[in-house]
Amino acid sequence: MALTQIVNPTMYPSPRIPRRFKMISPFRSISPQFSPQPPHALSRRLFLPSVSSIWDAITGGGDSNPREAIAAVRNGMQLFKKGDVSGSVTEFDRALLLDPRQKAYLWQRGLSLYYLDRFEEGAEQFRLDVAQNPNDTEESIWCFLCEARLHGVNAAREQFLEVGRDSRPVMREAYNLFKNGGDPEKLVNDFSSGQASDYFYASLYAGLYYEAEGKSENAKFHITAACGSPYGQRSDDYMASLAKVHCLCRNWSSGFV
Missing domain, CATH: 1.25.40.10 (Tetratricopeptide repeat domain)
Incomplete structure (x- = not known):
């Protein structure tokens, strides 16, 4: 059997899953209660x-x-x-x-x-x-x-990497915001009353959008809000840790990490 016939089956693109599932050790079994998709979709x-x-x-x-x-x-x-x-x-x-x-x-x-x-x-x-x-x-x-x-926001947007459709509505909207420009406040408002993870991600990426534009006070407001949210405080999601590290690196707070 050719080498590519052996290796290729594991290399097909798969639907997007949240980063918190990507943190799972590859040597541990994945409990079905934490995996909303069948194994072939991971x-x-x-x-x-x-x-x-x-x-x-x-x-x-x-x-x-x-x-x-x-x-x-x-x-x-x-x-x-x-x-x-x-x-x-x-x-x-x-x-x-x-x-x-x-x-x-x-x-x-x-x-x-x-x-x-x-x-x-x-x-x-x-x-x-x-x-x-x-x-x-x-x-x-x-x-x-x-x-x-x-290179600046405009130049970066001209070479923006287009990817497939994210399964999470909040990340689809965040993707469109960064790709096309728009109002990060709308992103936060649209997901402020939804799931805790949606509010966290909306706040985090709104803050990152502001940081790219050089608006540090707006960035600080939203990323510290993400850190202080229930999801930001309690989740094992790697991105929840990232929000805390962001605050630490920007000297916004020393108590998050």
């Missing part, structure tokens, strides 16, 4: 270790160490959540040395690079990831955020 990031294992079985493993690389990614995520952004990048880069195949899947690294003002590298990371997962709304937005800091 992000391909969850299956990267399986792809690595298949490749290793065929090639003899080469010089890659996928299990150690995944452990380094987990360490990097934990460091980021604690506010050690620089340390998180060190771990993510170590993961790439251990297993270069992880490069196109390390969206966490792109987020950390943004907070270190390494915008060109961050944009590259997100573009690589979207090339592998063309349904990822948030990475398209984060690529825009990096490129807006490099």
